[in-house]
Every structure is written in structure tokens, then in C-alpha cells.
Amino acid sequence: xxxxxxxxxxxxxxxxxxxxxxxxxxxxxxxxxxxxxxxxxxxxxxxxxxxxxxxxxxxxxxxxxxxxxxxxxxxxxxxxxxxxxxxxxxxxxxxxxxxxxxxxxxxxxxxxxx
Amino acid sequence: xxxxxxxxxxxxxxxxxxxxxxxxxxxxxxxxxxxxxxxxxxxxxxxxxxxxxxxxxxxxxxxxxxxxxxxxxxxxxxxxxxxxxxxxxxxxxxxxxxxxxxxxxxxxxxxxxxx
Numbered sequence: 001x002x003x004x005x006x007x008x009x010x011x012x013x014x015x016x017x018x019x020x021x022x023x024x025x026x027x028x029x030x031x032x033x034x035x036x037x038x039x040x041x042x043x044x045x046x047x048x049x050x051x052x053x054x055x056x057x058x059x060x061x062x063x064x065x066x067x068x069x070x071x072x073x074x075x076x077x078x079x080x081x082x083x084x085x086x087x088x089x090x091x092x093x094x095x096x097x098x099x100x101x102x103x104x105x106x107x108x109x110x111x112x113x114x
Numbered sequence: 115x116x117x118x119x120x121x122x123x124x125x126x127x128x129x130x131x132x133x134x135x136x137x138x139x140x141x142x143x144x145x146x147x148x149x150x151x152x153x154x155x156x157x158x159x160x161x162x163x164x165x166x167x168x169x170x171x172x173x174x175x176x177x178x179x180x181x182x183x184x185x186x187x188x189x190x191x192x193x194x195x196x197x198x199x200x201x202x203x204x205x206x207x208x209x210x211x212x213x214x215x216x217x218x219x220x221x222x223x224x225x226x227x228x229x
Binding site for chain 1: 120158205208
């Protein structure tokens with residue numbers, strides 16, 4: 001079956017530091033890959049996505065590249081802000097499932113200190 | 115254009131009571147998905163509904179849990195005879211189509227506490 005493995009947290013960084021959150025996946029076929037962000041007490045918001053190999057998703061300074069050869073979709077940001085503090089989830093949906101039936105990683109909590 | 119609306123945001127139930135969680139999808143969306151998030155864990159798919167039909171309930175516990183999405187009104191996730199282990203955040207998502215490349219939009223969740 002499908003699975004997503006994320007780097008364990010929590011991750012604590014100082015403002016303006018470089019961020020990497022690792023995500024690897026196992027899936028049949030050619031899945032679409034997503035990063036979601038969950039702010040405290042809120043639901044999930046789609047941060048970025050990539051639908052095929054070598055695609056790069058980007059949004060709000062975050063980016064991730066779909067690497068089929070390493071089955072990875074690592075999230076990066078060059079300079080984090082305090083407002084980026086949240087839980088980040090990597091997810092996939094494969095061509096045999098549906099738009100909302102995604103497989104999620106366990107989430108990585110990011111805290112950015114001023 | 116309102117997003118996915120879930121209510122209540124917080125729900126407290128005693129063991130043995132029933133919990134009813136409501137989800138109104140985004141306008142125009144007829145595909146609804148329910149997820150459960152246990153503390154310190156990711157989201158786990160429960161059920162996928164499309165107006166009046168359950169399409170995929172592979173993640174639903176076999177007993178006490180049920181879901182519906184009537185022709186009129188919100189989708190309902192019902193948990194009968196709740197137990198402490200049901201305490202979790204329950205999220206609803208909706209999408210315009212079932213295409214896996216289509217974005218699914220999430221509600222803010224209902225946090226159920228069983229005491």
C-alpha cells in the first residue's frame with residue numbers, strides 16, 4: 001500500500017535559518033505529492049503540490065521537487081519566519097484513488113524563534 | 115465563497131453518548147472526505163462520500179461509526195456509544211471532482227473529547 005515517511009520533529013530554528021523537512025514515499029504508479037500546513041487550532045491548508053516527476057511546487061517561499069528516482073519530496077525554505085511555525089504534512093494521492101483520499105505522513109512540527 | 119465549514123469546533127461527550135459532527139462542503143463541491151487525527155499523529159482517511167452515496171469507507175471502524183451525505187444539508191459523521199479512544203480531531207475535506215490532481219479543501223476540524 002501507499003505510505004509517506006516524514007522527518008521526525010520537532011524542529012526548532014532561529015528566524016532566517018534554512019529549513020529542510022524530509023519526506024519519502026512508497027506508492028504504486030505515479031502519485032501526486034503535496035505539502036500541507038496546519039497552524040495551531042486550524043485545519044490543513046495546501047501549501048504546494050507537484051503532479052509529476054521533476055516538477056517543482058512552490059508557494060510563499062517554500063518549495064519542493066518531485067524526485068522519482070529517490071521517491072522523495074523534501075520541503076525547503078531559504079529563510080524562515082516566526083509566522084512559519086506550524087505542523088507540516090507531506091501527503092500523496094495516487095491515480096487509483098480520489099482527490100481527497102490522500103495518504104499523510106505523521107507531520108513535522110516546526111518552531112521558529114525570533 | 116465560504117470554505118469547508120465544520121461544526122461544532124469543539125465537542126465534549128461522556129462515554130456512551132453519541133457524537134454528531136457536521137460538514138458543509140465548499141459551494142459546488144459534491145465530494146466529501148472525513149479524516150481522523152489522533153494526538154501527535156497524521157491524518158487517517160476514514161470515508162469518502164459523494165452526494166447520497168458512500169464511495170469508499172475503507173478507513174471507517176466497523177462498529178459505532180457511520181457517515182452520510184444527504185441530497186440536502188451537510189455531511190454527518192456519527193459516532194455511537196463513544197469511548198475515550200474516540201477523542202481526536204475529525205477533519206472534513208471537499209473537492210470539485212474525484213480527479214486525484216484536484217485540490218481538496220479542508221475544514222477547521224471538530225475536536226472531540228470523550229470524558
